[in-house]
Amino acid sequence: MTHNGHIDGQTQLVGIIGYPVAHSLSPQMHNAAFAELGMNWRYVPLLVQPQRLAEALRGLLALGFRGANVTVPHKVTCIPHLDSVTEAVSIAGAVNTIRIDASQGRLEGLNTDMSGFLTDLAVNQVSVNEESRVVILGAGGAARAIGAGLARSGAEIAFVNRTLERAVQIVDFLRASWESCKVKAVGLEDLAEVSREATLIINATSVGMFPYTDVSPWREGVPFPKGAVLYDTIYRPLQTKLMRDAERSGLRAIGGLGMLVYQGAAAFELWTGKKAPIELMRRVCLEHLNQS
Ligand SMILES: NC(=O)c1ccc[n+]([C@@H]2O[C@H](COP(=O)([O-])OP(=O)(O)OC[C@H]3O[C@@H](n4cnc5c(N)ncnc54)[C@H](OP(=O)(O)O)[C@@H]3O)[C@@H](O)[C@H]2O)c1
Incomplete structure (x- = not known):
C-alpha cells in the first residue's frame, strides 16, 4: 500500500523519548524509511523531563503508540516502568527501544545498540x-x-x-x-x-x-x-x-554511523515487521550529518 504523505486517522505513531531530544537523527531516519515503504507511520521527538518519565511511558500506551526509542538520560531509569525486558537489556543494563503490545497493554524494553x-x-x-x-x-x-x-x-x-x-x-x-x-x-x-x-x-x-x-x-x-x-x-x-x-x-x-543505522533498522523491523531500507537510512543520516 502506498501512502501519499498526509496524516489522517490511520496514521501510526512511534517516537523517541529523551531530554534533550532535538539533536536526534532518528526522526529523519525513520520518517524517510516510512515514506520509502509507503507506510502511514510517523516518528516524533518526545521531550520528556526525568520526573515525568513514568507518566510519559504509560502515555504511549494510552495514546496508541506502536513503539519508541529511548535516549539519554532515560535508558536505565525507564527499566522499572516497563512490563518486561529482553535478555539483551538484562545484560546491557539499558533500554534503547520499546515495543508496545497494545492488545495486552504492555511495554517491552529491548536493546538494539x-x-x-x-x-x-x-x-x-x-x-x-x-x-x-x-x-x-x-x-x-x-x-x-x-x-x-x-x-x-x-x-x-x-x-x-x-x-x-x-x-x-x-x-x-x-x-x-x-x-x-x-x-x-x-x-x-x-x-x-x-x-x-x-x-x-x-x-x-x-x-x-x-x-x-x-x-x-x-x-x-x-x-x-x-x-x-x-x-x-x-x-x-x-x-x-x-x-x-x-x-x-x-x-x-x-x-559510529553504522551502529546508529543498524540499531535504528533493528528497531524499525521490531515495530513494523518489515525489512528496513538500510541504505536509505544511512544516506539520510549522512546528509544531515554533512549539513550540520
Ligand atoms: N553510534 C551509536 O549508535 C551510538 C549509540 C549509543 C552511544 N553512542 C556513543 O557512545 C558514547 C557514550 O555514550 P553513553 O550513552 O555510554 O554515555 P554515558 O553513559 O554518559 O558514558 C559516558 C562515558 O564517557 C566518559 N567521559 C565523559 N567525559 C569524559 C572526559 N572528559 N574524559 C574522560 N572520559 C569521559 C565517561 O567517563 P566517567 O565514567 O569517568 O564519567 C563515561 O565512561 C557517546 O559518544 C555516544 O554518542 C553511539
Whole structure:
C-alpha cells in the first residue's frame, strides 16, 4: 500500500523519548524509511523531563503508540516502568527501544545498540574471537552494551575509564554473567600498558563528540598498537580527532554511523515487521550529518 504523505486517522505513531531530544537523527531516519515503504507511520521527538518519565511511558500506551526509542538520560531509569525486558537489556543494563503490545497493554524494553554495534562490526568484516584483545574506552551505557556483546566471543576485554569504579562495576557484572569471560578494569593511567597488544580499540566515551571536536580520549604520548582497528562510536562528527590520529598511525578507523543505522533498522523491523531500507537510512543520516 502506498501512502501519499498526509496524516489522517490511520496514521501510526512511534517516537523517541529523551531530554534533550532535538539533536536526534532518528526522526529523519525513520520518517524517510516510512515514506520509502509507503507506510502511514510517523516518528516524533518526545521531550520528556526525568520526573515525568513514568507518566510519559504509560502515555504511549494510552495514546496508541506502536513503539519508541529511548535516549539519554532515560535508558536505565525507564527499566522499572516497563512490563518486561529482553535478555539483551538484562545484560546491557539499558533500554534503547520499546515495543508496545497494545492488545495486552504492555511495554517491552529491548536493546538494539548492542546488536547494532555487532552488526556493524560484521559488515566491516572485523572479527572478534579468542585471539582478540579489545580495549574499550569508557564505562557508560554504550561501553556496557558493547562489552556485553563482545564478552561471549572469548576475547580479552579491558575497560579503560576515567572513573575506575564504573569500569569495575561492569567487569563484576560481566563476570557474574559469564564466569569464563576475560574482562578487566583499568584506569586511564594504564592505557599504554593495556593497549600495547590490542587488536581492536573502541571509543565508547563522549570525548570528541560535537561541539568539542578537537579533543580525543586517547592519552597523549601513548602509541597506537600496530595493525589494530579503531572503532569510534561517535558519529557526530563523522570523523573524530581520535579517528584521524589513529589513521595517521596506520590503523583502520571506523566511525559510529553504522551502529546508529543498524540499531535504528533493528528497531524499525521490531515495530513494523518489515525489512528496513538500510541504505536509505544511512544516506539520510549522512546528509544531515554533512549539513550540520
Ligand atoms: N553510534 C551509536 O549508535 C551510538 C549509540 C549509543 C552511544 N553512542 C556513543 O557512545 C558514547 C557514550 O555514550 P553513553 O550513552 O555510554 O554515555 P554515558 O553513559 O554518559 O558514558 C559516558 C562515558 O564517557 C566518559 N567521559 C565523559 N567525559 C569524559 C572526559 N572528559 N574524559 C574522560 N572520559 C569521559 C565517561 O567517563 P566517567 O565514567 O569517568 O564519567 C563515561 O565512561 C557517546 O559518544 C555516544 O554518542 C553511539
